[in-house]
Each structure stands twice: as C-alpha cells, then as structure tokens.
Amino acid sequence: MLVANRLRKSYGPSAVLEDVSLELREGQCLALLGPNGAGKTTLLRILATLLRPTAGTVTVGGVDAVKNPEAARAMMGMIAHGSHVYEDLTAIENLRFWTVMRGGDASPARLVAALQQVELDAVAGERVRTFSAGMKRRLALARVALGNARLLLLDEPFTGLDRQAQKWLGEFLMSFKAGGGAAIVATHTFGGGLGVADRVAILAGGRLLVDRSCADLSWDDVRRLYDSLTEANGSAA
Amino acid sequence: MTRALGWLAVVAVAAGLWAGFGYAPREVVQGNVQRIMYLHVPSVLTAYLAFGLVLVGSVGYLATRRNSFDRLASSAAEIGVLFTGITIVSGSIWGKPTWGTWWTWDARLTSTAVLFVVYVGYLLLRAMVEEPEARGRYAAVVGILGAANIPIVHFSVKWWRALHQPSTILGPEPSPIAAPIALALFVNWVALTLMFAYFLLRRMELARREEEALR
Amino acid sequence: MTQYARRAWIVLWKDLLTERRSKESLNALFFFSLLLLFLFQFALGPDRDQLRAALPGILWLGFILAGLLGLGRSFIAERQNDCWEGLVLTAGDKSAIYLGKLLGNVALMATVEVVLLVLFGFFFDVDLWPVLGPLVVVLALGTAGLAAVGTLFAAMTAQLRARELLFPVLLLPAQVPILLGAVSATQAVLLGQPLGEVAHWLKLLAGADVVYIVIGLLTFEFILEA
Numbered sequence: 314m315l316v317a318n319r320l321r322k323s324y325g326p327s328a329v330l331e332d333v334s335l336e337l338r339e340g341q342c343l344a345l346l347g348p349n350g351a352g353k354t355t356l357l358r359i360l361a362t363l364l365r366p367t368a369g370t371v372t373v374g375g376v377d378a379v380k381n382p383e384a385a386r387a388m389m390g391m392i393a394h395g396s397h398v399y400e401d402l403t404a405i406e407n408l409r410f411w412t413v414m415r416g417g418d419a420s421p422a423r424l425v426a427a428l429q430q431v432e433l434d435a436v437a438g439e440r441v442r443t444f445s446a447g448m449k450r451r452l453a454l455a456r457v458a459l460g461n462a463r464l465l466l467l468d469e470p471f472t473g474l475d476r477q478a479q480k481w482l483g484e485f486l487m488s489f490k491a492g493g494g495a496a497i498v499a500t501h502t503f504g505g506g507l508g509v510a511d512r513v514a515i516l517a518g519g520r521l522l523v524d525r526s527c528a529d530l531s532w533d534d535v536r537r538l539y540d541s542l543t544e545a546n547g548s549a550a
Numbered sequence: 551m552t553r554a555l556g557w558l559a560v561v562a563v564a565a566g567l568w569a570g571f572g573y574a575p576r577e578v579v580q581g582n583v584q585r586i587m588y589l590h591v592p593s594v595l596t597a598y599l600a601f602g603l604v605l606v607g608s609v610g611y612l613a614t615r616r617n618s619f620d621r622l623a624s625s626a627a628e629i630g631v632l633f634t635g636i637t638i639v640s641g642s643i644w645g646k647p648t649w650g651t652w653w654t655w656d657a658r659l660t661s662t663a664v665l666f667v668v669y670v671g672y673l674l675l676r677a678m679v680e681e682p683e684a685r686g687r688y689a690a691v692v693g694i695l696g697a698a699n700i701p702i703v704h705f706s707v708k709w710w711r712a713l714h715q716p717s718t719i720l721g722p723e724p725s726p727i728a729a730p731i732a733l734a735l736f737v738n739w740v741a742l743t744l745m746f747a748y749f750l751l752r753r754m755e756l757a758r759r760e761e762e763a764l765r
Numbered sequence: 766m767t768q769y770a771r772r773a774w775i776v777l778w779k780d781l782l783t784e785r786r787s788k789e790s791l792n793a794l795f796f797f798s799l800l801l802l803f804l805f806q807f808a809l810g811p812d813r814d815q816l817r818a819a820l821p822g823i824l825w826l827g828f829i830l831a832g833l834l835g836l837g838r839s840f841i842a843e844r845q846n847d848c849w850e851g852l853v854l855t856a857g858d859k860s861a862i863y864l865g866k867l868l869g870n871v872a873l874m875a876t877v878e879v880v881l882l883v884l885f886g887f888f889f890d891v892d893l894w895p896v897l898g899p900l901v902v903v904l905a906l907g908t909a910g911l912a913a914v915g916t917l918f919a920a921m922t923a924q925l926r927a928r929e930l931l932f933p934v935l936l937l938p939a940q941v942p943i944l945l946g947a948v949s950a951t952q953a954v955l956l957g958q959p960l961g962e963v964a965h966w967l968k969l970l971a972g973a974d975v976v977y978i979v980i981g982l983l984t985f986e987f988i989l990e991a
Contacts, residue, residue, distance in 0.1 A: 387856035395847030
C-alpha cells in the first residue's frame with residue numbers, strides 16, 4: 314500500500330530526515346513513535362504529499378506520490394493538528410464542504426450517519442466555533458470516514474481527547490483496518506495508539522531506528538526500547 | 551567563456567560610444583542632447599529582453615522545478631529592473647531640455663514606469679519570502695502575469711495618451727530616421743545586449759554559488 | 766454538474782455562507798466606502814464641477830481601494846485550523862477552488878460597487894439612471910479583471926508574514942491597465958456616449974479579463990501547494 318524509500322529532507326545544511334524507509338501493507342497499522350522534534354510530522358507531511366522530499370521516493374497504492382501527488386491524494390486521508398474545520402460553519406456544513414471537495418456523495422442522510430458514528434449528531438447544526446478540541450477532532454474523524462481513504466495518516470490524534478473519544482478513535486481504527494485500510498499513527502506518548510498498532514517504528518534524530526511488528530512486544534518492552542534509544546540519541550524528549 | 555563575452559561587450563560599448571558621439575550626426579532640432587537616445591532606446595529594448603527571459607525562467611521553473619530556471623528568472627529580473635531604471639532616467643534627462651519638463655506622461659515613459667513598478671514588486675516578493683521553494687513558485691506566477699501584462703499595459707497606455715495628448719509633445723524618435731542614426735542605434739543596441747548577457751551570466755553564476763553555500 | 770463545477774460551487778457556497786453569517790467584510794467595506802466618499806470630497810474641494818469631472822477616476826479609485834481591503838481577505842478563513850492544507854489534500858483540479866473564490870470575490874465587489882455608486886450619485890448629485898445599462902457593462906468587465914488578479918495575489922500572500930505590505934505592492938501595478946480602461950470607458954458612458962464609442966476599451970478590458978483568469982486558473986495549483 315505504501316512504500317517509502319530512502320527519504321531525506323533537509324533545509325540547507327541540516328537534515329530533518331535521513332535515510333528513512335518503511336513499508337506498510339493493507340490492513341496494517343503502524344505506530345510511529347518519537348520525541349518532539351524527531352521529524353514525525355515532517356515524515357507524515359512528506360507521505361501526505363504536503364512536502365517534497367529532498368531525496369527518496371514515496372509510492373502510495375502503486376502511484377509515485379512525488380511525481381503524481383493528485384492521484385496519491387485521492388487515496389489518502391489525514392488528520393493533523395488543526396482539524397481542517399471552518400469555524401463559522403456548522404458541523405454538518407463542514408462535512409458537506411469537505412465531502413463535495415473530495416468528490417464524494419454529500420447527501421444529508423450520509424452526512425448525518427457519519428455524525429452519528431462520532432456522536433456529534435446532536436450538535437450537527439451548531440457552529441464549530443463552539444466546539445471543544447475533542448469535538449473538532451471527532452468531526453475530523455467523521456470527515457475522514459466519509460472520504461473513502463485507503464491510507465490514513467494521523468498526527469498525534471489522541472492528544473486532547475477524553476477517554477471516551479480515545480476509545481472511539483481506537484474502535485474506528487480497528488474497523489478501518491478490518492476493511493483493508495492502512496494507517497500510520499504518529500505519537501509521542503504511550504496513551505493511545507499502541508493498542509491498535511500491528512507494527513511500531515521509532516524515529517529519533519531524523520532516523521528510523523526501529524521498525525518491527527509489535528505483536529510479540531508488551532508495552533513495557535516498547536517503552537524500555539524507546540527510552541534507551543532516545544537517551545542514546547540525546548534528542549530532546 | 552564568460553570572460554570573453556565580457557571583453558567583447560567592452561569592445562562593443564566602445565564602438566557604441568564612438569558611433570553615438572563621433573559617427574552619428576548632430577541632430578538638427580534638439581542638438582547634442584538627442585544623443586542620449588543611443589542609450590535610452592537600446593536600454594528599453596534590453597529591458598524587454600530581460601523580462602522575456604523572466605517569463606522563460608518562470609514557466610520553466612513551474613514546469614520542471616529545476617533551480618536553474620529560477621536563477622534565470624531572478625537574475626534577469628534584477629538586471630531588467632536596472633535597465634528599466636536607466637531607460638526612465640535617460641528619458642527624463644532627455645526630456646528636460648527638449649520639452650522643458652523632467653517627466654511627461656507620454657506612452658513610452660508611462661509604460662516603462664509601470665513595467666518598472668511591476669518588476670520591482672517581483673523583486674520585493676522574492677526578498678520577503680524566505681522559503682526557497684515557495685519563493686520560486688510565487689515569483690514564477692508574478693513573472694508570468696507581469697509578462698502577460700506587458701502588451702495589455704502598452705495598449706491601454708497608448709490609447710489613454712491618445713485621449714489626453716497635449717499638442718506640444720514631440721515623440722522621442724526623430725522622424726524619418728537617417729541611415730547613420732539608425733546604424734549608431736543598432737551598434738549601441740548590440741553593445742547593450744552583450745553587456746546584458748555578460749551581467750546575466752555572472753549573476754546567475756553568483757546565484758548558483760549562493761545556493762550551494764546554503765546547502 | 767461535473768465534479769469540477771460542483772467543487773467550484775461548494776467553495777462559492779461556503780464563502781457566501783460564511784460572509785452572510787459573520788458579515789465581517791461587508792460591514793467594514795460599506796463603512797469604508799462611506800469614508801472614502803468623505804475623503805475624496807475633502808481632498809478635491811467643494812467645487813461641484815471639479816468633482817463631476819473627476820468622477821470616473823474617483824469612482825474606480827474607490828473600487829480599487831475597497832478591493833484592496835476586501836480581496837486581501839479572501840483566504841483568511843483558510844489560515845485557521847490547517848484548512849489550507851485540507852484544500853491541498855483534496856484531490857482534483859485545484860483551479861476549481863480559484864474559480865469558486867473568484868466568483869465569491871466578484872459578488873463581494875459588485876455589492877460594494879452598488880453601494881458606492883448609490884452614495885456617489887447621492888452626494889455628488891449625479892443622475893446615473895439614464896446611463897445605467899452601459900455603466901453596468903463597464904463595471905462588470907472592470908470588476909472581473911480586478912477580482913481575477915486580486916484573488917490570485919490574495920492566495921499568494923495569504924501565508925506570508927508580509928501579507929499587508931506585499932498584497933497592495935503586487936496588486937496595484939497589475940491593475941493599472943484595468944484602471945485606465947475602466948476610467949476611460951466610464952468617462953465616455955457618463956457623458957452619455959453609446960457603448961459603441963468605447964468598443965476598443967471594452968475589448969481591451971474583456972481581453973485582459975480573459976488573460977488574467979486563464980493565468981489564474983493555470984497557476985493556482987502552484988500557489989496552493991503547502
């Protein structure tokens with residue numbers, strides 16, 4: 314589904330990412346761990362075609378994402394820090410806008426169903442300006458669910474969510490995987506995220522230090538590995 | 551190779567100076583000040599050449615994303631603005647004794663002034679965008695729009711002048727153009743074009759080294 | 766409706782809806798137009814005939830200044846919550862976004878122009894009714910051009926720190942030919958001349974509009990990249 318090969322991103326003399334390669338198959342979820350400033354967001358943005366790599370290739374569903382970003386974008390969905398919501402529109406208007414922009418079916422029934430899934434149907438007609446951060450994030454989830462993406466890129470999706478919302482996100486990712494989708498979840502805490510992950514990768518100092526399945530690892534194992542690596546690299550945590 | 555071009559340009563400029571001051575005859579009506587035309591007209595032609603190259607660089611950069619095109623566009627724009635400035639100043643100096651005023655809203659001066667402002671805007675944009683990739687893209691769009699605007703500005707100014715033409719303004723070119731004047735004009739035009747080419751190559755080389763130093 | 770048209774339409778819908786809700790831009794622009802009126806009056810003196818003679822110029826100057834304010838805000842909503850990136854991530858021809866924004870801006874400017882015209886007619890005692898038809902034609906052609914370059918440069922400067930400085934610096938030179946053409950044509954129309962007299966100006970304006978809009982459509986995707 315996704316193949317990134319020897320990605321490098323440098324701004325002038327400093328390299329934010331160095332020789333990063335990873336592969337993701339359908340139905341897999343990768344937890345991308347790393348301290349702040351390690352380059353997780355940069356990596357995700359390159360995979361999402363928002364940034365051009367200085368070197369290396371990205372292939373999404375067989376399409377060269379650097380040369381043909383539009384085709385790649387049709388297959389991907391992203392939830393970043395900002396939730397891509399317009400403050401002056403209502404929840405359902407936001408969904409309508411983004412769904413039509415992605416070329417999807419924006420019939421009211423479908424939009425309401427998506428809002429029901431994230432339990433925002435009660436506030437469908439409220440302006441997003443009045444929403445909490447967690448509600449905006451849930452709205453973003455609904456947007457992504459309507460978008461028919463095959464690859465999801467999530468940048469710190471669990472931060473700012475209460476327990477209930479975190480549970481939803483986990484359930485959503487499970488069913489997304491079951492439907493054949495692939496996802497990368499970038500995070501720097503161990504709160505949510507690891508539960509649904511099949512593989513874990515650790516990015517520190519711009520390099521991918523670990524990339525393996527985590528089925529056989531316990532959370533403590535991963536935590537120890539993470540701590541030792543980030544100490545060794547002296548990266549700010 | 552660039553150095554040879556530089557020497558050639560020096561020779562051509564010398565020839566141009568001789569042609570303009572020695573060879574060409576003294577103009578009957580305006581006197582010696584008319585000789586500034588040998589700088590003024592080739593200047594504006596060179597400026598147009600420069601902005602044509604800005605267009606080439608802009609389109610090339612958007613199409614290929616190769617930095618060499620961006621360097622061509624930015625270097626040509628800088629030198630083009632320089633020559634446009636020379637055009638305006640030389641036109642102004644010509645105008646004072648000839649028409650008694652430093653500035654007149656005649657079609658060529660006005661168009662040139664608009665051209666100047668458009669490309670100074672281009673340079674300002676480049677100065678104010680830090681990220682090199684965004685800078686190249688935005689500048690390219692301004693470069694394309696600027697070039698597309700040149701004929702539109704030309705016609706709009708020309709027709710606007712036709713509306714407001716005071717009867718005492720003379721055109722900057724003497725008519726009919728006698729053969730020695732035409733020859734002197736041609737020689738100076740070649741000289742200025744060679745000078746432009748030399749500056750351009752040097753500037754592009756400098757830009758390339760700047761880029762490499764920052765890498 | 767084709768996909769392209771749907772996307773352009775939904776952008777227009779969103780902007781109109783937002784504007785209707787917040788009324789930020791419209792209110793400020795109406796008030797700004799009124800202020801401009803006072804300033805022109807004070808700057809040009811009480812001589813009525815002098816004002817009438819300068820009317821086409823100050824009318825279009827007013828449109829351009831209002832346009833500087835209104836057009837510059839075209840992409841402000843997109844700067845929040847990473848919506849700009851959200852737009853980049855929607856697959857498909859990005860020029861549909863430009864088209865939607867352009868139509869929204871034309872609607873905004875048309876509204877302001879109507880208000881300005883009414884105010885001018887009232888305060889400077891000019892009867893615009895008999896020449897309304899030809900005047901609307903000139904206004905439409907001029908506004909399309911002003912909005913076309915304005916939308917493009919608004920997108921370009923939206924993400925820059927130096928937005929307030931760069932937007933006018935880039936926009937005003939590009940608008941010079943439209944200004945020249947529109948003022949000349951308006952002058953003729955206000956004197957009661959038929960449109961045929963200024964056909965060459967109208968063709969210039971129309972030609973410029975086409976050039977600017979085509980360039981906008983072709984280059985917008987390069988500006989939209991994050």
